[in-house]
Amino acid sequence: MSNTQGRGxxxxxxxxxxxxxxxxxxxxxGDTLKSACGAGLLGLGMGTYSRQVExxxxxxxxxxxxxxxxxxxGACIRCGLCVRDCPYDMLRLAELGDSVAMGTPYFxxxxxxxxxxxxxxxxxxxxxxxxxxxxxxxxxxxxxxAVLIDQExxxxxxxxxxEVCFNVCPVQGDAITIEMxxxxxxxxxxxxxxxxxxxxxxxxxxxxxxxxxxxAAIKVLPMELAKGxxxxxxxxxxxxxxxxxxxxxxxxxxxxxxxxxxVTYDYNKGGLSLPxxxxxxxxxxxxxxxxxKKLQEQESK
Amino acid sequence: MMVEQKQQPxxxxxxxxxxxxxxxxxxxxxxxxxxxxxxFLMGPVFGIWIVKGNMASSLTLDILPLSDxxxxxxxxxxxxxxxxxxxxxxxxxxxxxxxVGGRVYCSWICPVNIVTDTAGWVRxxxxxxxxxxxxxxxxxxxxxLTLILPPITGAIVWELFNPVSLMxxxxxxxxxxxxxxxxxIFLFDIFISQRGWCGHLCPVGAFYSLLGTKSLxxxxxxxxxxxxxxxxxxxxxxxxxxxxxxxxGADKGISPLIDDGNCTNCGRCIxxxxxxxxxxxxxxxx
Numbered sequence: 001m002s003n004t005q006g007r008g009x010x011x012x013x014x015x016x017x018x019x020x021x022x023x024x025x026x027x028x029x030g031d032t033l034k035s036a037c038g039a040g041l042l043g044l045g046m047g048t049y050s051r052q053v054e055x056x057x058x059x060x061x062x063x064x065x066x067x068x069x070x071x072x073x074g075a076c077i078r079c080g081l082c083v084r085d086c087p088y089d090m091l092r093l094a095e096l097g098d099s100v101a102m103g104t105p106y107f108x109x110x111x112x113x114x115x116x117x118x119x120x121x122x123x124x125x126x127x128x129x130x131x132x133x134x135x136x137x138x139x140x141x142x143x144x145x146a147v148l149i150d151q152e153x154x155x156x157x158x159x160x161x162x163e164v165c166f167n168v169c170p171v172q173g174d175a176i177t178i179e180m181x182x183x184x185x186x187x188x189x190x191x192x193x194x195x196x197x198x199x200x201x202x203x204x205x206x207x208x209x210x211x212x213x214x215x216a217a218i219k220v221l222p223m224e225l226a227k228g229x230x231x232x233x234x235x236x237x238x239x240x241x242x243x244x245x246x247x248x249x250x251x252x253x254x255x256x257x258x259x260x261x262x263v264t265y266d267y268n269k270g271g272l273s274l275p276x277x278x279x280x281x282x283x284x285x286x287x288x289x290x291x292x293k294k295l296q297e298q299e300s301k
Numbered sequence: 302m303m304v305e306q307k308q309q310p311x312x313x314x315x316x317x318x319x320x321x322x323x324x325x326x327x328x329x330x331x332x333x334x335x336x337x338x339x340x341f342l343m344g345p346v347f348g349i350w351i352v353k354g355n356m357a358s359s360l361t362l363d364i365l366p367l368s369d370x371x372x373x374x375x376x377x378x379x380x381x382x383x384x385x386x387x388x389x390x391x392x393x394x395x396x397x398x399x400x401v402g403g404r405v406y407c408s409w410i411c412p413v414n415i416v417t418d419t420a421g422w423v424r425x426x427x428x429x430x431x432x433x434x435x436x437x438x439x440x441x442x443x444x445x446l447t448l449i450l451p452p453i454t455g456a457i458v459w460e461l462f463n464p465v466s467l468m469x470x471x472x473x474x475x476x477x478x479x480x481x482x483x484x485x486i487f488l489f490d491i492f493i494s495q496r497g498w499c500g501h502l503c504p505v506g507a508f509y510s511l512l513g514t515k516s517l518x519x520x521x522x523x524x525x526x527x528x529x530x531x532x533x534x535x536x537x538x539x540x541x542x543x544x545x546x547x548x549x550g551a552d553k554g555i556s557p558l559i560d561d562g563n564c565t566n567c568g569r570c571i572x573x574x575x576x577x578x579x580x581x582x583x584x585x586x587x
Contacts, residue, residue, distance in 0.1 A: 031436050039442040047450050050458040073456035074379030077372045078466065079358035080474050084344065093470065095477025102461050103470055127358045127368055127387030128376055 053101040058221050060099075060106045061205060063091055064114060064141035065123035065131040075130035078103030082122035082131055088115045091122060109205025109220045114143060116170050116204050139171060144203030145226035146176070146196045146218055154217035156193050159183045165207035165218050166194050174200035176207065194218070198227060309425075310533035313575040326568025333409045341473045356410070356469045357460075358390060366390035370398075371508040372466065375459060379451035395512070401566065403513030407499060407506045408539075408567035412468050416483055417499045418539075420490035425536070432495040437542070437563075440507035447504050464498075465505045496539055506563075514562035520570065521582035522547040522557040528578050534570035544570065548578070558582065 054069050063082050066072050082105050083091040090112035094100035105122075107114065116138045123131035135141060146165075151157050169176040176194050183189040196207075196218075205220045241247050257265045262275035285291065314323040321328070341359070344350040353360045358368040368390030373383055383391065398406060407414055447459035460466055464482050471479035486498045499506055522528070525548050534548070535541045543561035551557075571579040 031438075035436055035439050035442045038439070039446045042443070043446045043450055046446075046458050046462060047454050050450070050454050050456045050461055053461065054456065070455055071381070074451060074454075075376055075381035075457075077357040077369070077376055077457065078460055078470060079354045079368075080470065081354040081358060081360060083474065084350075084353040093474045095471070095475050095479065096467065096482065097478035102467070125353075125360070126384070127366065127390060128373070128381055128383045130381070133384055 056100045061143050063122045065135035075128050076104050081125040085121040085125040109208040113205030113209040141202040144220040144222050146201050146207050146220050147226050148218045150217040164210050168206045168210040171200045310536040311573040314573050317575040326572050355473050370395050375451050375457045378448050398512045401518045402516035403509035404565040406509045408565035413465050416487050417490050420487050423491050435501040444504035444507040510562040517583050520559045524578045525557050527576040533573045537569040537573045
């Protein structure tokens, strides 16, 4: 077919050839511009969408070692090797229609949390460093941060003993500790409050999975959502003092209580304390009758 | 009668070479395409882990890494350098396609090819002639776009949309709504544009066509003097333009080697030709 057309070309006269050439040039330019504009528009749409999907829902957790989201979306090639090498099969690749960038790996803590394998097989399998190979200790993973987000529903705040989150925590005693507080409802009991520490929490999600409530009161959130930042502006006096070795602002005067001679007060050492020698020389006798006699003597005078 | 024959290319070939002879390379290609999918599926379905991952990156028998150079290039453009296993995988795949022809990916591996080939077949059966015109160069614009977007956005943008990786990953890891994209391509190729996706739009194919411009393995119209102008090869060829210089270039001194990066080495022209004009050959035998 194109062969016959070729023969037609050679048969054309000079002028019509010229005309054809300009027409072709015009057509070529037109086609090129059309394609370029089309591609440009498409690119605008695709680029905008790609920025949108970088902010996925907070319950989406990336595997351990995942780069921060903007870099992750430029590194992950969606091959699924991390999914395959997870011995607990808790990772999945986002499918079309999921609210996560298509094809990227994630897990949902409440369904199946990360078991924190010692050798981090998922990260080791990654061919692009989207899951960083520099992570060599799973305790250094920061998949997110557990937050006891609902203190109204958490039964520890009601004065009940639970501590399930504390007990399942793989970094027990460091990532979650139990802090005792006064139970003001009963007036005589303690509250055993789980407290998460961001310097140790890996965001594995076992606490969220284990929370006994119908909807977990403790949840793993993305680091940027969970953490506040003091900022450059604030300085804590006691911390600065520790660094500098002396107080930097006001003259460092120890606070003094107006107390009887020999009596001291130290919050950390049980509060008020009487001097040991004065405990023997008490103004009051151990015999209650002595007080009565003293009173009688005063009245007879 | 003639029209009937044109709508069913290969009738003469079947008569002369038998059914298998007229479909040999097509059958081999389908075995290759489905076989590769089967290898990937053995793990998740039967627990026999021969190959892990998907076409973007895989690990065979826990030793052989293979990575898609196009996807990796997109990652590189967004500023990410792969680790050693990824680099080894890309190198192996690059060498392979540089030898056998880049678009061998399209005809021997890509599962979308099965969809679009079927669409092409349906089109011929329905005798549809209407087709929207896209320039075949559109795919190169899209290819450029997919490589420009990563440095601008910092993300591998195209892989959020790429129907090729979407279909492959969908079959192995879970489809979601991805089947709709596949149906869309199928309908697009039947009713909107003939060979629209693979031949005009797909930037994956465009990338691989660039890899294959100087490949070793080529189809040759070695016995072009026997061509009886039945046109069957043009009808079945997904990239008909590539045939002309080799088949009709004898008097212009053009080599019978189909020397075009867009030839997918699918071998359908070899199958369909009852005069045995074409055969698989190599660059140095012309």
